[in-house]
Amino acid sequence: MGLPPLMFSKVEGLQFWRTMGVGGENGFSIQPDLSTYALVTVFETEQDAVKFYEGFIMKKYTKNCAEHRSYFMHCILTHGKWGGSNPLLVCENPNLTNKIAVITRATI
Helix, strand or coil, X not given: CCCCHHHHCCCCCXXXXXXXXXXXXXXXXXXXXXXXXXXXXXXXXXXXXXXXXXXXXXXXXXXXXXXXXXXXXXXXXCCCCECCECCCCECCXXXXXXXXXXXXXXXX
């Protein structure tokens, strides 16, 4: 993963970020997929997130990528902590007709 550009940046509205690797094969292999990474961010507002994902720092992240995707999500349930705290706020009125994703930090 190297040193993430976010380590040295002040980003408007950014409250939390972590880079994450992913498991190989079906996602839960003991062997990591060294070609795929995730950047998890939490922003004060959706406008701050859009500005970030359209800006210079994301261009640095993606300039050598064959492919990248961004997902804007709202938290409907959270469990556990990152670095001693939980940065995710549960959405008060989630739209449960949308697709649901699960982020896990499990270590094999």
